[in-house]
Amino acid sequence: MGRWLAQRRFQFALWIAVVEGVIVAFSQNVSWVVVLIIAVPFILFYILAGRTLESDAGRQLAWIAGASQTFVVLLAVLFKIIGLLFIILIAILGVVALVFLYSDRPSRASKS
Numbered sequence: 001m002g003r004w005l006a007q008r009r010f011q012f013a014l015w016i017a018v019v020e021g022v023i024v025a026f027s028q029n030v031s032w033v034v035v036l037i038i039a040v041p042f043i044l045f046y047i048l049a050g051r052t053l054e055s056d057a058g059r060q061l062a063w064i065a066g067a068s069q070t071f072v073v074l075l076a077v078l079f080k081i082i083g084l085l086f087i088i089l090i091a092i093l094g095v096v097a098l099v100f101l102y103s104d105r106p107s108r109a110s111k112s
Contacts, residue, residue: 002056013068016064020068021072024076039073042066045065051063
């Protein structure tokens with residue numbers, strides 16, 4: 001069982017992270033803060049105890065749990081960075097639009 005999990009652990013971790021990310025993205029009841037609070041114990045368990053488990057299957061399951069939660073945390077950080085970049089880009093586009101609007105206005109000297 002441990003060998004089988006070891007061969008597929010990365011895929012399992014990614015799929016868990018994708019499913020959890022989709023649930024958080026489309027759910028109104030679960031926020032990224034809750035995901036981060038849930039992820040910390042899993043990551044700490046793997047770091048502090050999961051690597052030294054006697055059972056190979058147990059070590060692989062601990063790795064899958066820790067890695068999937070690490071991916072979810074990275075996803076949360078990425079969404080926050082992208083959201084911040086999106087807000088910055090909107091502000092820049094707004095300033096550029098204002099510059100174009102005011103530079104295209106006819107001046108008073110050309111009217112007389």
